[in-house]
Amino acid sequence: MRPSAAITAGLVLGVAAGPASPQQVVPGAGAEVVQLDAVVTDARGELVRDLTQDDFQILEDGKPHRVSQFFVVTRSRPAPAATPAPSDPGVVVEAPSVVTPPDSAAAPGRQVVILVDDLHIGLQSMVEAKRSLRRFLDEVASPDDAIAVVTTSGVGPIQQLTRDRAVVGQALERLITREPSSATNRSARLTPDQAALVLRGDRTALQLAIETVISEPGTLLDANSPQVAVEGGPGAQSAQGAAAAAAGAAGATRDAVEKVAQREVERQATQLLNEALRYSLATLNTLEDVVRSFARMPGRKLCLVVSDGFLDGSGSRESRSLDLRRVLDAATRSGMVMYALDSRGLLTGADASVAAVGASPGVQARVERAAEQIKRDTLTTLADGTGGFLVRGTNDLVAGLRRMLDDNEAYYLLAYEPTNTKRDGRFRKIEVRLPRRPDLKVRTRSGYYAPD
Known part of the structure; x- marks a missing residue:
């Protein structure tokens, strides 16, 4: 999923540099x-x-x-x-x-790179983003601005910097979402975002997931569920066996059942987060490649990141904080500023996730808000760390993009x-x-x- 160096290096070709600005000098060999x-x-x-x-x-x-x-x-x-x-x-x-x-x-x-994080943009967000980026191109960008469109999947409209608006417009039209199925499965009772909360020690998120595992049909402790693996057992046992192993056939205690459910939640959470972080790493790799491709061009360069947000595993053993800092380091050396737009702000309503069985609507809503925030925090870190800012909570993407250029x-x-x-x-x-x-x-x- 990582774009080749040849592709990202091509971003800086085809556009002559403007008037020379003070030389970009950063720490390195002999500097x-x-x-x-x-x-x-x-x-x-x-x-x-x-x-x-x-x-x-x-x-x-x-x-x-x-x-x-x-x-x-x-x-x-x-x-x-x-x-x-x-x-x-x-x-x-x-x-x-x-x-x-x-x-x-x-x-x-x-010199502007529009980086569309198609690995982390939902279908509705993408539709609105494409419409607003087209308006940005027609109404906001100067004819002198050189623009490239890049996707984090490495598939589709990766192009060189160009002032040809027809070429940029065609690249925008070809954008589609490539969000993984684990992120789009809204019926799942444990999403990658909630898994990240569980693994960073959020007790509310953990308890909500435990209640789901215990209460819902088809989960670990349901008598009709398929075969599942139980920690400490030699292999897979039935759900009836899992319940018996946890608490005994009669007089089962709530604590014993919850302990088995917690182990299953943590197992699922680790699996889900690791899968999500594979896609996060692809996004970070693309960002780093794009930033480094501009290292030899003079002046201040702009990268407009359009994304629903993504996880970095912070607070867990799976943390990608070093990968984030690597991108920030590359931006310092290249003179590139990142501005991030949370494309979820374009939506008119929240996700229609069904509340977990037995969970109060308030608890469910708090966990979902916290899960959304940790993805937004990654965008904030990238923008703040390079001297840009995050635009969020607005349906007017064009106004947000205008702010980025005016900055x-x-x-x-x-x-x-x-x-x-x-x-x-x-x-x-x-x-x-x-x-x-x-x-x-x-x-x-x-x-x-x-x-x-």
């Missing part, structure tokens, strides 16, 4: 400078364009570092940059460098020299602060892996 691009917004969410180098503070693993390079990058005319007045009339204070076209109409186009009208390029030069392969956490402007919000990358 001792880290470059960041930071977006700053006020309380209303409006871009702030008038900050100076002295406004910024960079911390790596909690240690302050001096800002060694500073540029303001804007696609439209910036407000006059605030320049500190010299204390001595004979001293000339150099204004911050500004990388900007003389006329906004002549601004260089953006790149003005930003700051910062660089610093890390004092920790150990080649230990560990993750270096980055923070950018504005001590003199606590009212403002700054978004940038979360960090990078040191070479080893």
Whole structure:
């Protein structure tokens, strides 16, 4: 399921680079400078364009570092940059460098990858996403923007960056959902999302699943269920045997029955989560390949991730947190920002899952909400970790995509020299602060892996 390097490398071909921007420099062999691009917004969410180098503070693993390079990058005319007045009339204070076209109409186009996570988008979400992406192409994207459409399945409309809107439109039309059957089986009493909750220790989700196993026909402790394996037994036993093994033929205690049911729930949960994480890994591999394919292109690149969300196994023994950090590291090195759109927000109603037998509607709803949140958390981690943001809970996908593009009208390029030069392969956490402007919000990358 992982796209070949030849395919992803092709994303960067066919479009000439725009005007040169400050060189992308990140830690690597022989490099001792880290470059960041930071977006700053006020309380209303409006871009702030008038900050100076002295406004910024960079911390790596909690240690302050001096800002060694500073540029303001804007696609439209910036407000006059605030320049500190010299204390001595004979001293000339150099204004911050500004990388900007003389006329906004002549601004260089953006490099945009629309990454459709067809492994994690339901049928209804895909229909709405395709309709809204078509509107985005016609109404929002600039004619100068170079766009590629990529799928996480590695099947279908993988294309090069192009400004040919007909080609992009055809790629969008060919999108279909490739969600696995385990995710689309809404009648299943334990979904992969709920399995993830069980394995991270959510007691409510576990108890709900136990009640299902005990109460429903065809499950482990039902007299008419098919043969099932019982932990501690030599092989498969009937459900009647399972009940007897758990509690004895007469006077069975509730605790004994629940213990057998819990073991069965945990077994099923592990199986379901492992299957789901195979598809999550395919999504992360595609993201990493796309990001790395842009490493040699100058400037800030955008990746718009459209997905219902996916699991990373966090909080369980199956965690894929290292795979997530690997993607974030690649984005830092490539200068790519990820914006995520939770395509479930496009739906007019929630999933019509039937409540588990014996479960109160409130308990069922809480578990389903928590299950949805853990998939959304993965999208949030990717977006926040690369300096982007997540759009969720809206039926107006076009407005969300417009926000993503508008977010790149003005930003700051910062660089610093890390004092920790150990080649230990560990993750270096980055923070950018504005001590003199606590009212403002700054978004940038979360960090990078040191070479080893």
